[in-house]
Amino acid sequence: MRRSSEDTKASILVAARERFAADGYDRTTIRAIAADAAIDPSMVMRYFGNKEKLFAAAADFDLQLPDLADVPRDRIGATLAAHFVERWEADEALMVLLRTAVTNEEVAGRMREIFAGQLGPLAVSLSGDPGSAARRAGLVATQMLGLALCRYVLRLPPVVEMTHQEVVAWLGPTLQRYLLGDAYGG
Amino acid sequence: MRRSSEDTKASILVAARERFAADGYDRTTIRAIAADAAIDPSMVMRYFGNKEKLFAAAADFDLQLPDLADVPRDRIGATLAAHFVERWEADEALMVLLRTAVTNEEVAGRMREIFAGQLGPLAVSLSGDPGSAARRAGLVATQMLGLALCRYVLRLPPVVEMTHQEVVAWLGPTLQRYLLGDAYGG
């Protein structure tokens, strides 16, 4: 039996995600993805059109932020920190996005949409003040993405060595303050 | 008069820094740098050997952390936050490094050295506890690099719009806690 079209498409996507996550958009070649998927490069083009569309398919992504309605107000920062670490380690989609957004304006725009569209509303619903919500969401993004950058991309040893619990213990209060506190440590 | 060797070298370096900062290592071409510097691509090779060496010359970098001995202990976080924003905006060297470190393991290693070698000692001298100093430095790196990523690379609008004072007001307490406080908001 020869593989079905869907099987091939799926195996291409798996290989593409791994390559894009490991090497970023530019350094990833269609030929390498095809080799990983054990097919001919031309099949990639047949099924996904071109490299850009393949990337778009591989980087389809949702932050999947948890529902924070039932979380005690003083545990929101910790809950968010824990969720973010787990979400990041669940699959390679965020890695794909970050590694490419840094040198690709279009993908950077997509990252802006994700954080504005998913973190923004959360900040609005949590903080009483809609005027500061966008900034609060932005601050949360700086700490979350900074952690991801240092832990998963640059691999700074002290950051890599932290356990989930330690990350939550240190970053939780920070996110808590950004979302619900004031600038001066409130 | 024809340009001196040093003038040419310098103009190549200027063009290289701009290109590397804007596009990252892979997307930057020797040809583009040469065009910016108004010379032939072969001159770049003559003066810098190859693309890697040119990058090394363009990304030569020092965090130039300030002396914190005279800073009041409760102002250290704010001072560090202010210095970092100014240092980042002073020239393009950090941008060059970050844009490339994300997809280049060798440059990532250099980034690790910079933050371990310059932020580490500072954390040691500040916190009484040498055992936690590396982790504290790592935490500071997550917040500093996260800010840089969101503000200068991804350009998240709410983060871009913050003034220097606002950045210091929000991030100062975070850095303060990472360096001198304990995990649970102390």
Add this chain to the structure above:
DNA sequence: CTCCAATGTCAACGCTTGTTGGCATCAGTG
């Protein structure tokens, strides 16, 4: 002046890339 080293230009090389079109091979249908 002549000569020579420094500075710069030009054309080309070998390689890799994304992408394309033609051809082979198989599964299922009549």
Add this chain to the structure above:
DNA sequence: CACTGATGCCAACAAGCGTTGACATTGGAG
């Protein structure tokens, strides 16, 4: 069986890349 459409492979293209070596031009030293 023949036929057809889906699936896959192969070879090649044009473009861009880093890099190289030969050649031209300048300016100062003797």
